[in-house]
Amino acid sequence: MDAFLTSRNVSDILNGLVNGVVFGLVGLGLVLIWRATRILNFALGALATGGAYLGLGLLSYNVPFWWCFVLSIPAGMLLGGLTERLLVRPLYGKPEINPIVAMVGLLFLIEAVIGSVWGTQQRSILPPFSYVDFHLGANVLKLSPLSVFQISTALVLALAIGALFRFTNLGLQLRASAVAPEVSRLLGVRVGRMLTLGWMLSCGVASVAAVIISSGFISGLTPAGMEGPFAAGFIAAAVGGLESPSGALVGGIALGVLEQFVTDYFNPNLVLPYTLLVLIVVLMIRPHGLFTRQVVRRV
Amino acid sequence: MSDTPRSTESDPVSSTVQVRRRSAGRTLVRLGQPLATTRARHPVLWRLTTTVIGVSIALVLSGTFSAFTDYLLATGAAMSIVILGLSFLTGFSGQVSLGNGVFFGVGCYAFALWSNHQSNSSIPEDLVVATIAGALAGLVVGLPATRLRGPYLAGMTIAVAISFGFLIDQFSTWTNGDQGINVQGQFTAPGWLAHLIGSSVSSPRATSMWGADIVFVVTGLAFFLMANLFQSRKGRAMRLMRENDVAAELVGVSLPAARVTAFVVSAACAGLGGGLTTLVATTVYGSTFNLALSIEILTLMVIGGIGSLSGSLLGGLFYAYSMTWIAQLISGLGISTSSNLGSQMNNIIFGALLIITVLVAPLGIAGTTRFVISRQLARWRSPN
Numbered sequence: 001m002d003a004f005l006t007s008r009n010v011s012d013i014l015n016g017l018v019n020g021v022v023f024g025l026v027g028l029g030l031v032l033i034w035r036a037t038r039i040l041n042f043a044l045g046a047l048a049t050g051g052a053y054l055g056l057g058l059l060s061y062n063v064p065f066w067w068c069f070v071l072s073i074p075a076g077m078l079l080g081g082l083t084e085r086l087l088v089r090p091l092y093g094k095p096e097i098n099p100i101v102a103m104v105g106l107l108f109l110i111e112a113v114i115g116s117v118w119g120t121q122q123r124s125i126l127p128p129f130s131y132v133d134f135h136l137g138a139n140v141l142k143l144s145p146l147s148v149f150q151i152s153t154a155l156v157l158a159l160a161i162g163a164l165f166r167f168t169n170l171g172l173q174l175r176a177s178a179v180a181p182e183v184s185r186l187l188g189v190r191v192g193r194m195l196t197l198g199w200m201l202s203c204g205v206a207s208v209a210a211v212i213i214s215s216g217f218i219s220g221l222t223p224a225g226m227e228g229p230f231a232a233g234f235i236a237a238a239v240g241g242l243e244s245p246s247g248a249l250v251g252g253i254a255l256g257v258l259e260q261f262v263t264d265y266f267n268p269n270l271v272l273p274y275t276l277l278v279l280i281v282v283l284m285i286r287p288h289g290l291f292t293r294q295v296v297r298r299v
Numbered sequence: 300m301s302d303t304p305r306s307t308e309s310d311p312v313s314s315t316v317q318v319r320r321r322s323a324g325r326t327l328v329r330l331g332q333p334l335a336t337t338r339a340r341h342p343v344l345w346r347l348t349t350t351v352i353g354v355s356i357a358l359v360l361s362g363t364f365s366a367f368t369d370y371l372l373a374t375g376a377a378m379s380i381v382i383l384g385l386s387f388l389t390g391f392s393g394q395v396s397l398g399n400g401v402f403f404g405v406g407c408y409a410f411a412l413w414s415n416h417q418s419n420s421s422i423p424e425d426l427v428v429a430t431i432a433g434a435l436a437g438l439v440v441g442l443p444a445t446r447l448r449g450p451y452l453a454g455m456t457i458a459v460a461i462s463f464g465f466l467i468d469q470f471s472t473w474t475n476g477d478q479g480i481n482v483q484g485q486f487t488a489p490g491w492l493a494h495l496i497g498s499s500v501s502s503p504r505a506t507s508m509w510g511a512d513i514v515f516v517v518t519g520l521a522f523f524l525m526a527n528l529f530q531s532r533k534g535r536a537m538r539l540m541r542e543n544d545v546a547a548e549l550v551g552v553s554l555p556a557a558r559v560t561a562f563v564v565s566a567a568c569a570g571l572g573g574g575l576t577t578l579v580a581t582t583v584y585g586s587t588f589n590l591a592l593s594i595e596i597l598t599l600m601v602i603g604g605i606g607s608l609s610g611s612l613l614g615g616l617f618y619a620y621s622m623t624w625i626a627q628l629i630s631g632l633g634i635s636t637s638s639n640l641g642s643q644m645n646n647i648i649f650g651a652l653l654i655i656t657v658l659v660a661p662l663g664i665a666g667t668t669r670f671v672i673s674r675q676l677a678r679w680r681s682p683n
Contacts, residue, residue: 040450042397042457090658096449097395098657101601104397105653108594112646116639227590231458238451269469272462279455280443 006139012260014142018212019229020256021154025209026226026233027240027248028158029202034242036178036198039088042103044206045230046110047083051076051207052214052221053114056125065127072211073204080203084196114223124220131217150212157208158249161201165245174198209233231272232259235279241288251290346526354519358512362496366507370579371619373511376518377575379615382600383525383608384568390606391534392561393541394444398456400593401440401463402566406433406573411480411583412473422486422513426574433570434563441562445555460593467585479584482577486510510579517575521568526608528564537561569596591646598653604663613664621645 004010026044033041041047055072059065087106091099129146165171176184177194185191206226213229214221233248236255240247258278259271266274282290357376361369385399409432414425440459444452467474474480488509493500496508528534537557540547548554577583599618604610625645626636634641660667 034450040454042453087654087658094661097389097393097605098661100395100450100453101597102654102657104594104597105650105657107650108591108598108646109650109654112643112650116643116647119639120642227461231461234454235458238454242451267469269465272458272465276455276458276462279458283451283455284443284446 002136002139006136006141008264011140011142012264013257014147016257016260017253018147018150018216018256019232019259020253021151021158022209022213022229022252023232023236023255024249024252025154025158025205025212026229027237027252028161028245029206029209030234030237031240031242031245031248032161032198032202032205034237036174036195037084037088037092039091039099039103040234040242041199041202042100042230043083043106043110044202045210045226045233046107046114046223047079047203048076048206048210049221049223049226050079050110050114051203052210053118054079055207056123056211056214056221057118059125065125069127069211072207076207076210077200077204080199080201081196083203084199088199089192111223118223120223122220122222125211125215127215146216150215153208154212157205161205162245164201170197228272232256232275235275238279239282239290241290247290342530343527346523350519350523350526354515357515357519361508361511361515364508366504369504369507369511371623373507373514373579374576375615375617375619376511376514377572377579377615378596378599378618379572379611380518380521380575381569381572381596382603382614382618383522383611384565384572385596385600386603386606386611387525387529387568388561388565389600391529391537391541392558393537394558394561395449395453396440396456396562396565397453397590397593397597398440398459398463399565399569399596400588400590401460402433402436402569403573403576403592403596404463404467404588405436405566406430406570407577407583407588408474408480408573409433409570410574410577411482415480415483418483422578426517426571426578429574429577430567430571433573434567436570437563437566438559441559441566444558444562457590457593460590463588464585467588471585474583474585476585479582482581482583486513486578507579514575514579517571521571522608522612525568529608533557533560594653595649598649600663601656601661602652602663604665604667607663607665607669610663610665621648 026048029044029048030041033039033044051072052075054075055070056068058068058071083106087102088099091102127146127149129144129149131144131146133144134141163171165175173184173189174194174197176187177189177191178198181191184194209229210221210226213219214225219225232255233252236251237248239255240251242248255275255278259275262268262271262274357372361372364372381399381403384402385396388394388396388399406429410425410429413428414420414422417424440456443455447455468476486506486509488500488505490500492509492512493502493505496505498505536547536552539550540552540554540557544554547557595618599614600611602610602617603612603614622645625648628648629636629641629644634644636642656663662670
């Protein structure tokens with residue numbers, strides 16, 4: 001058993017889980033916004049980085065890690081809410097390209113603003129967990145207290161979001177305004193408020209993802225640090241069909257593990273090209289993703 | 300020359316419409332009176348004349364500018380071809396690409412590698428290689444476009460743009476990574492040109508002017524070809540596809556073929572622009588081709604006006620001078636260029652311009668100007 005748990009393949013899987021849950025959370029954030037507003041939020045990675053910088057920037061003032069971590073969530077939510085109110089709301093009902101272009105502009109702007117305030121050099125964040133891997137006898141199990149913290153945080157958050165949507169009155173309102181905004185409005189749901197809340201939730205989730213990815217041993221916060229995870233998270237969500245939150249999460253985890261295998265067996269430079277290939281192949285076979293039903297278009 | 304995607308002027312039926320005008324309770328009906336249009340009788344000849352005049356003016360002016368201005372304008376003209384390609388893709392076939400910086404990069408590398416490898420190759424040959432290389436990259440990226448729509452496609456191209464940097468690293472034996480490639484055997488100006496501006500053949504001014512002149516001529520050629528493509532049967536089919544793909548399919552437009560064709564044409568333009576840029580810049584650095592470049596190209600297209608020839612030229616001009624202007628702005632505001640804010644000012648301004656343009660004037664400079672002029676003309680024609 002020990003030999004199996006410390007084998008090369010299992011090590012790859014365990015190593016890939018951390019990246020995987022991050023991709024899953026980013027994908028989850030994309031799906032939340034896509035379902036509610038039919039907008040693909042290209043700025044999600046940058047908004048999340050902004051939230052993480054706002055929260056973790058407090059580390060410089062000797063604020064404990066836990067406070068910074070917790071504060072980065074409302075910071076990301078605030079950025080998301082502001083984006084929806086100020087930038088996205090005027091673009092509802094406009095041609096498809098307008099929100100795409102606006103979100104890309106926001107991505108550019110936020111990364112540049114972060115760079116101009118905090119600089120582009122990497123800021124390392126050391127969470128109060130050991131990054132030394134557990135040992136099984138003489139062999140190394142590729143899990144450390146830090147990675148257990150990272151993975152469990154992400155999974156707990158995803159479950160919390162799922163429970164919010166599934167079991168609460170608020171979640172019902174959120175789902176209703178995404179599926180049938182007109183009917184929901186007639187029944188007294190504040191649809192506009194729900195859309196803003198959806199954006200806030202999405203950016204809060206993504207902020208946690210940004211904190212997780214930047215709290216590793218060698219990784220740290222950089223303004224463009226979420227570009228790669230955003231691309232992978234988008235691929236995960238698109239493979240799942242951009243409609244299914246659980247599909248995005250599972251897809252993200254699978255993608256993270258796959259990337260670890262590519263890094264280990266082939267070449268780290270080819271990770272993103274390979275994942276792109278997966279996306280293209282899946283979408284060539286099933287254009288609407290793996291986890292959604294084919295929608296008949298009305299002419 | 301009409302280059303708006305929504306012009307109804309190319310429709311022969313609507314050029315002689317019934318003009319119904321209500322004034323003081325009476326209804327005036329005029330039959331068969333043609334509306335004043337900008338449509339020429341021989342459109343191709345008209346476009347050719349415009350192009351030749353425009354290029355001639357640029358060539359004459361290039362002799363009066365300094366070497367640096369010539370260089371700036373040449374990079375701007377090369378970039379305007381790239382913008383035109385993206386403008387065609389977005390404005391005509393309705394697809395958004397955030398990866399045209401990749402095709403631009405492929406053109407740059409193809410030009411540099413081919414001209415270094417084939418030491419006796421001519422400049423036109425190198426440019427053709429760059430264009431073909433760009434088109435091939437466009438074919439590879441564009442094939443999934445037969446199945447993907449709007450945001451899916453944009454997301455895929457953004458992933459392509461991000462992964463291009465990794466590919467450059469992976470093939471560093473060819474690309475030489477961040478050290479970059481120098482183009483060997485720089486071109487020299489012919490004797491008569493140096494004689495004309497009264498300097499020696501090897502002077503930087505003659506070299507710079509000759510490079511700019513080559514770029515201007517090729518840019519004129521590219522714009523002429525694209526202007527014809529815009530108004531051709533293919534171009535009209537693509538416009539229909541953008542407005543309503545089901546209707547396009549019903550009248551016999553093959554959607555997958557049209558989508559891939561648009562991608563290939565757009566990428567060929569980007570490749571040609573990359574080749575021309577490498578011709579005048581003579582170096583290629585791997586770090587140039589990041590996501591920011593693709594977004595800059597998108598910004599320039601949106602600011603100029605999507606699907607517009609004049610908008611693409613404006614975008615190229617803006618690109619040529621944006622760096623100088625932003626440097627002046629930074630020094631004017633008293634910010635150090637090495638400070639965080641100074642180094643990020645370029646991206647802040649581009650990002651903000653992109654957002655402001657989408658919110659305030661989504662038609663861009665060219666489209667908004669055209670809209671304002673046509674509204675004024677309509678008011679002037681019917682004074683009540």
